[in-house]
Amino acid sequence: MRKIEPRVSRRSFTVGALLAAGTAGLPIMVKAQEGKTVALLFDSLVSPFWVSGIEIMRAEAAERGWETLEAISDFDDNRQFEQVRAMIEREVDGILIIQTDANAVIPAIRAANEAGIPMVHFNRPPAESDAYSVAIQADNRKIMQDTVQFLVDEAKAMGGTYKACILIGDLGDVNAIQRRDGFFDIVDQHPDLIEVVARVSTEWNADKAFAGLTNALQANPDINFLVTSSDFLHPQIEQALKIAGKWHPRGEEGHVLFGGFDGDEGAYQRLIDGYLDACGVQNLFLEVDMAFGAFEDLWAGKQVDKLLLDPGFVITAANLEEVRDQMWGYIVWQQQQ
Amino acid sequence: MLRTAGASGNAATRTAGGVRTRGWLERLILSEYLVFYLTTAYFLAVWPIVPEIATASSLSNMLTDMLPLLVVAIGQTFVLIVAGIDLSVTSIIAFASVVGASVMTADGGYLGGSPLAVPAGILTFLLIGGLIGWFNGFCCTRLGMPPIIVTLTGLMFLSGTAIWYTTGHSETSSIAGLPKAFVLIGQGSAYGVPNALWVALAVGISAHLLLGHTVFGRWLYAIGINRKAAEISGVPVGTAILWTFVISGVCAAIASILFTGRLETGTPVLGQRILLDIIAAVVIGGTSLAGGKGKIVWTVGGVLFLVVIDTSLKLLGMSLFVVFAVKGGVILFAAIIDAMRQRIIMRG
Structure with missing residues (x-):
């Protein structure tokens, strides 16, 4: 039997030396960046809104000469906390975070505060606490109020009475709550015109939305006024309305007054096809600009309010060409074309 | 004989013809502490790329990051040694988190503001872990159900229940x-030592003593190697297996305490994404999925290895998809090493 000598041969020494030299050279390739470095910490990239969001952020950061480091927590609050600590170790200049849970993010804010690194929450504010951070958020309630008001005006103009259904998001998400409240702020003012017959809890889950809306349409076949708290549910809504024989464009008999929220590329397509009547748009470009502007202000030592609101806007067939350049979904739609 | 089951790696250095000296690669692969060598090699390899990984605060972060995962992985080690598996641990973490938090919270908790809130809350965590573990063990041993079915359905049921409980x-x-x-x-x-480390040390040392220095520990190895033979030898197989699930449940509950305290929040999705990490850490350490082989110190090595990889990828700002791909590759690598190890042992 051959005996293998446990010694370092010339060949293994050469291979080892080459590997060591290669490894030592790597830091030169990733050498310290010029300018600022900002961490972009997302909890997921499950909807076009977030995918577009991170793309806009990358482009905006590059334009400002900033480096970005990215991480996705996959809805894991503990992982996101660890990611924040890792970014603190990397001595980034700012942390932009989209947290899953408003309460569980508080220790991460405290850690960033202790390290003196500004933290900006994008689209979702944290829960109230003694920790300091800045949140950029769409004025969900106002945008939804304006969207529903447009639908109500349309309903009044067409005459008749309406049976309404709302698709509500995850009630743990303050955005979902504000959008729901914006809907009822307006609908409750018109009890003679609109009766809300279905509240579908989607928990931001497309399957649940489809099942819930299908059930609602079976229980209330006369639903003719529909609002969704997010545009990412449009495919499920379209399918459910088609099954119920209610998918008709504006002007056709049986058209369901339909309002959306977010402003994605599907919403734009349905607006031009005539199936969607109005859409409350979060101005993603403005929100990114506000977030990065907040970093600059904080770096400059300025005091920034804890909550900065994006006023958003409502897009309809009437103002489509006028405002669509501010609609992020239109940009995505253009790229797809 | 049963004791050597935990360290079977160096068993076959003799052949019929006399002593055979193994090559360094074979000795490395057969080493009980291979995972520690791999961790060291990986750490040294990434150090020049991410120098921040070797700072005192980064090392401290790594230590605290690994503790909850280590505690739950220690519980899983017991179940794997008897050739079982407990997939419900992450849902125990989540469910215990929200129920325990609902007892203690100042925002309308059952004992909110009371001096009994914390002890009662901790007791709630542990009771939930123990009871769910006992139920899992009961179904597997008394009803003869496969552990994968019992704990997988438990995972689904408890995950949903945790969300429902939170909404209420x-x-x-x-x-x-x-x-x-x-x-x-x-x-x-x-x-000067993190409280979580004290807790993890207590769990780890207790588990090590239980496995390596008690009759109960020997029973577990015997069951894992050959359940029938253990039964014939008078080992109370059913009771011993049931207790492994109780230990696993309690360890998951302790991990839940650490996670919940760390995030200051009871959340129904706590730990939902770490099931693969838990099982991978135990297996990478060297514990066999087929049972009969495993040590707490190996699990420590497996957890450490995963956490070092995870931390380096975080520091590099790698996307989650890269993290998943690298982790998947590492687990596959560990499986290949394990297969090589078995072949070398068989060859003698």
């Missing part, structure tokens, strides 16, 4: 307002 106890998707004394378990330190 909070306006938001989580339960905050936990007492400072409880939060300190996950965040504070005593004598």
